[in-house]
Amino acid sequence: CTPVQRERYLLPYARGEKRSAIAISEPGAGSDPAALQTTAVKTGDQWVINGRKIWISRAHLADFIIVMALTDKEKRARGGITAFLVDKGTPGLILQRQIPVIGGHAPWELVFEDVTLSDSQVLGQVGQGFAPMQLRLTVRRLEIGSWCVGLAQRCLDMMVDYAKQRVTFGQRLADRQAIQWFIADSATDIHAARLMTYHGAWKFDHGEDVRQEASMLKVFATEMATRVADRAMQMHGGMGMSKELPLEFIYRRLRPMRIFEGPTEVHRWVIARTLLKA
Ligand SMILES: Cc1cc2nc3c(=O)[nH]c(=O)nc-3n(C[C@H](O)[C@H](O)[C@H](O)COP(=O)(O)OP(=O)(O)OC[C@H]3O[C@@H](n4cnc5c(N)ncnc54)[C@H](O)[C@@H]3O)c2cc1C
Structure with missing residues (x-):
C-alpha cells in the first residue's frame, strides 16, 4: 500500500482502531472469484464502481471495505482484477440486506451504485489484485x-x-x-x-x-x-x-x-x- 494508505488504514487497523471487511463474493461468483462481475471504470482520475457483492462479513461494522472489481474484462484474474479501499459512508455504497446464517454469522449483501473513488483508493497495482x-x-x-x-x-x-x-x-x-x-x-x-x-x-x-x-x-x-x-x-x-x-x-x-x-x-x-x- 502507499504511505498515505499505511497511515490511514493499515496502522489504525493493526492498532485495533479501525475495522475492515473484504468484498469478493458475488451472487454469480463465490467459489470462482475470477468470474466476478463488479466493474471499476476509470474516468479521468476517478474510478466508478458498479456491481453487487454478497455474504460480506462485518460490512456494517467496517470503517472500510476492500472491494475486488474488474478493471479489464479480458484479462480477469490474469491482470484484470483490482482491489479498492471503500470508506464507510461513501455515496453509492448500499448495505442492502443482512442475511442471518447458521452459527451466529450474519453477512451482508452490498450494492455499489456509481461509487466514485479517487486514484488514491486503489490498493496495490491496477489489475494486480488477485x-x-x-x-x-x-x-x-x-x-x-x-x-x-x-x-x-x-x-x-x-x-x-x-x-x-x-x-x-x-x-x-x-x-x-x-x-x-x-x-x-x-x-x-x-x-x-x-x-x-x-x-x-x-x-x-x-x-x-x-x-x-x-x-x-x-x-x-x-x-x-x-x-x-x-x-x-x-x-x-x-x-x-x-x-x-x-x-x-x-x-x-x-x-x-x-x-x-x-x-x-x-x-x-x-x-x-x-x-x-x-
Ligand atoms: C458465513 C459466511 C461468511 C462469508 N464471508 C465472506 C466475506 O466476508 N467476503 C466474501 O467475499 N465472501 C464471504 N463469504 C462467501 C463465501 O466465500 C462463498 O459462499 C464461498 O466461496 C462459496 O461460494 P458460493 O456460495 O457462491 O457457492 P458456489 O460457488 O455456488 O458453490 C456451491 C457448491 O458447489 C460445489 N462446488 C463449487 N465449485 C466446485 C468444484 N470446482 N468442484 C466441486 N464442487 C464444486 C461446492 O460444494 C460448493 O459449496 C462468506 C460466506 C459465508 C457462508
Missing part, C-alpha cells in the same frame, strides 16, 4: 485450521470430563470401549490437525508457498472438528443437544467453515489438480 487476495485467503485458511483445533480441543476436554462422571448401566462411560474410541479417535484427529496447522504456519513464516498445505488443512481441520464435535454431542446424550452446553453452538459454528474461504470440494479439486499437473 494474487494478494489469494495470499490473504491462504492465511485465513491457516487461521481456520487453528480455530478448528481450539474448538475440537474444547469438545475433547468435555468428553474426557463427562466420561469420568457419567454412569449408565452401573458403569462409567469412561469404562466403555465405544466411548474410549470416541476419545482416542478425537485426540488423534486433533493431534494431526494441530501439527498440520503448526507446519503450515511455520512454512508461511519462512516465506514459502503454502497454498497446497493451506487447502489440505482447511479440508482436514474443518471435517476433523465436525467429527469431534459430533462425537462429543453423541456421548453427552440429551445434554449434548441442549443449548446449556457449548457443544451445539460449536457444531453450528463449524458448519459454515466448510463453505467460506473456499468450499471443501473446491479445495480437494485444487489439491488434486496441483498434484496431477506436476
Whole structure:
C-alpha cells in the first residue's frame, strides 16, 4: 500500500482502531472469484464502481471495505482484477440486506451504485489484485485450521470430563470401549490437525508457498472438528443437544467453515489438480 494508505488504514487497523471487511463474493461468483462481475471504470482520475457483492462479513461494522472489481474484462484474474479501499459512508455504497446464517454469522449483501473513488483508493497495482487476495485467503485458511483445533480441543476436554462422571448401566462411560474410541479417535484427529496447522504456519513464516498445505488443512481441520464435535454431542446424550452446553453452538459454528474461504470440494479439486499437473 502507499504511505498515505499505511497511515490511514493499515496502522489504525493493526492498532485495533479501525475495522475492515473484504468484498469478493458475488451472487454469480463465490467459489470462482475470477468470474466476478463488479466493474471499476476509470474516468479521468476517478474510478466508478458498479456491481453487487454478497455474504460480506462485518460490512456494517467496517470503517472500510476492500472491494475486488474488474478493471479489464479480458484479462480477469490474469491482470484484470483490482482491489479498492471503500470508506464507510461513501455515496453509492448500499448495505442492502443482512442475511442471518447458521452459527451466529450474519453477512451482508452490498450494492455499489456509481461509487466514485479517487486514484488514491486503489490498493496495490491496477489489475494486480488477485494474487494478494489469494495470499490473504491462504492465511485465513491457516487461521481456520487453528480455530478448528481450539474448538475440537474444547469438545475433547468435555468428553474426557463427562466420561469420568457419567454412569449408565452401573458403569462409567469412561469404562466403555465405544466411548474410549470416541476419545482416542478425537485426540488423534486433533493431534494431526494441530501439527498440520503448526507446519503450515511455520512454512508461511519462512516465506514459502503454502497454498497446497493451506487447502489440505482447511479440508482436514474443518471435517476433523465436525467429527469431534459430533462425537462429543453423541456421548453427552440429551445434554449434548441442549443449548446449556457449548457443544451445539460449536457444531453450528463449524458448519459454515466448510463453505467460506473456499468450499471443501473446491479445495480437494485444487489439491488434486496441483498434484496431477506436476
Ligand atoms: C458465513 C459466511 C461468511 C462469508 N464471508 C465472506 C466475506 O466476508 N467476503 C466474501 O467475499 N465472501 C464471504 N463469504 C462467501 C463465501 O466465500 C462463498 O459462499 C464461498 O466461496 C462459496 O461460494 P458460493 O456460495 O457462491 O457457492 P458456489 O460457488 O455456488 O458453490 C456451491 C457448491 O458447489 C460445489 N462446488 C463449487 N465449485 C466446485 C468444484 N470446482 N468442484 C466441486 N464442487 C464444486 C461446492 O460444494 C460448493 O459449496 C462468506 C460466506 C459465508 C457462508
